[in-house]
Amino acid sequence: SQTIHQWPATLVQPVGSPLSLECTVEGTSNPNLYWYRQAAGRGLQLLFYSVGIGQISSEVPQNLSASRPQDRQFILSSKKLLLSDSGFYLCAWSAGEPQYFGPGTRLLVL
Amino acid sequence: GESVGLHLPTLSVQEGDNSIINCAYSNSASDYFIWYKQESGKGPQFIIDIRSNMDKRQGQRVTVLLNKTVKHLSLQIAATQPGDSAVYFCAETPDNYGQNFVFGPGTRLSVLP
Numbered sequence: 001s002q003t004i005h006q007w008p009a010t011l012v013q014p015v016g017s018p019l020s021l022e023c024t025v026e027g028t029s030n031p032n033l034y035w036y037r038q039a040a041g042r043g044l045q046l047l048f049y050s051v052g053i054g055q056i057s058s059e060v061p062q063n064l065s066a067s068r069p070q071d072r073q074f075i076l077s078s079k080k081l082l083l084s085d086s087g088f089y090l091c092a093w094s095a096g097e098p099q100y101f102g103p104g105t106r107l108l109v110l
Numbered sequence: 111g112e113s114v115g116l117h118l119p120t121l122s123v124q125e126g127d128n129s130i131i132n133c134a135y136s137n138s139a140s141d142y143f144i145w146y147k148q149e150s151g152k153g154p155q156f157i158i159d160i161r162s163n164m165d166k167r168q169g170q171r172v173t174v175l176l177n178k179t180v181k182h183l184s185l186q187i188a189a190t191q192p193g194d195s196a197v198y199f200c201a202e203t204p205d206n207y208g209q210n211f212v213f214g215p216g217t218r219l220s221v222l223p
Contacts, residue, residue, distance in 0.1 A: 006153075032208050041118055043199065043213035044154075057209065090153055094208045098144045099201075101153035 002027035006091050006102040013109055019064075019078040021105050023091030026072065031093040033074040035066055038088040038104075050074060081109045118197060120218045129187040131217050133200035138181060140202040140212075145174055145185045148216070149196045157185070157198075187219075195221045 003026045013019060025031050032051050036044040046059045048066035056066050063082060067075045074091055086109045092099040123129045135143075141162045146154035160167045160174045160183075167174050173186040183200050199216035 034208060041215055043215050044201075046209060046211070049209045059209065092208075096206060097142055097203075097208070098156055098159050099208055099211065100156060101146075104151075104153045106151075 004102040021076040023074040034092040133183040139204040
């Protein structure tokens, strides 16, 4: 069966510091991968998606970036965090439909 | 996580009763729909899906109903249990591309003992 992992589970970072969140998927090959941010009382906001190694599409211009160095690894990064980057970040995978989500990372920028 | 659902509509039901959670969508071209369950501090969990060529689909204790005429989707949970307490949200897409999913804000289900 397929599983999806995210780490860290919780992260507290100062403003201006770098960020690296990692997501890995097991049990499937060439999945579509997604990064979402979830804000209170609102639907999930798609940040990035990838259909293959090295292929990244950005949905929202911001100070975040994503990379896919391996087939089942998806990384969300920032060079300098802003206060507004605080939130709950979710990674998801799909092989068509539906999307399956990871456990999420709660990021608090102080 | 605690960042989800701070100001969401809430549905409170007695344990053992049936629950009905509703979702309205706006895109008449939406072709595929999903219901997710999200417990506090966790990622969303897939519950059930339905395509636009169907109007009803049943799973274990759950039923999804789709009314394309009024663009309405509902999730029915039979014999609601304390473990069903969570935020439930729907997702829709007009095509097979995952990047085009639109997610609703969700409804918080509270099961009363």
